[in-house]
Amino acid sequence: MKSGRLVVIVGPMYSGKTSELLSYVEIYDLGKKKFKAFKPLIDNRYEDTYIVSHNKTKVNAIPISKPEEILKNIDGDEKAIFIDEIQFINENLKDVVITLRKNGVDVYCSGLDLTFKNNVFPTTSVLMSYADEVIKKKAVCHECGEYTGTISYKIVEDEKGEIDVGGFEKYIAVCRDCYTKLNKKKEESKKMNRLF
Numbered sequence: 001m002k003s004g005r006l007v008v009i010v011g012p013m014y015s016g017k018t019s020e021l022l023s024y025v026e027i028y029d030l031g032k033k034k035f036k037a038f039k040p041l042i043d044n045r046y047e048d049t050y051i052v053s054h055n056k057t058k059v060n061a062i063p064i065s066k067p068e069e070i071l072k073n074i075d076g077d078e079k080a081i082f083i084d085e086i087q088f089i090n091e092n093l094k095d096v097v098i099t100l101r102k103n104g105v106d107v108y109c110s111g112l113d114l115t116f117k118n119n120v121f122p123t124t125s126v127l128m129s130y131a132d133e134v135i136k137k138k139a140v141c142h143e144c145g146e147y148t149g150t151i152s153y154k155i156v157e158d159e160k161g162e163i164d165v166g167g168f169e170k171y172i173a174v175c176r177d178c179y180t181k182l183n184k185k186k187e188e189s190k191k192m193n194r195l196f
Ligand SMILES: Nc1ncnc2c1ncn2[C@@H]1O[C@H](COP(=O)(O)OP(=O)(O)OP(=O)(O)O)[C@@H](O)[C@H]1O
Pocket: 011, 012, 013, 014, 015, 016, 017, 018, 019, 020, 052, 053, 054, 055, 112, 138, 139, 140, 141, 142, 149, 173
């Protein structure tokens, strides 16, 4: 059997990862080829049973909490599988995706490559390594306006850790230089707060 293809779409928030994923959905849809879409249960920003982009295009998606649920929810005759927000799914996703690809299914995944603390999201890293194609998207930097935004910056101060669902109220996308500048400013204001 001919192998499927694994395409992984990565980048910071607002870089158009979901929009790019949905543009591939449209290709299978127009070609009347069967597909299914999945998303992690944790991401409930918009609607539970849809993948929705920031510009509000959407497709029906099955919410999952474990990668194995993908295999349980397919019929076996799908030509493609789409998975959004892969950074929230555990690393066993790799085995599911590789099984699907071996069985001739094209798999399109999208997700964040880096946390706001500049650490990698392990599931995204692993899938990037196994991918046939990696598409790295950029956002417009919220600070300097250049089309060089490669990392997400958290604008609110809390102790919630690196998994924290949210949108414009919590995160912006920035370029490397602005990321360094904003973090330096944050550290300085913390130092000042400790002094007074
Ligand atoms: N700073 C920005 N740079 C680029 N696009 C932005 C920005 N802020 C808002 N947008 C809008 O967001 C759209 C992309 O949304 P999309 O949901 O596809 O991004 P995403 O990378 O999947 O984001 P997220 O990781 O937050 O889910 C763009 O088409 C644009 O209309």
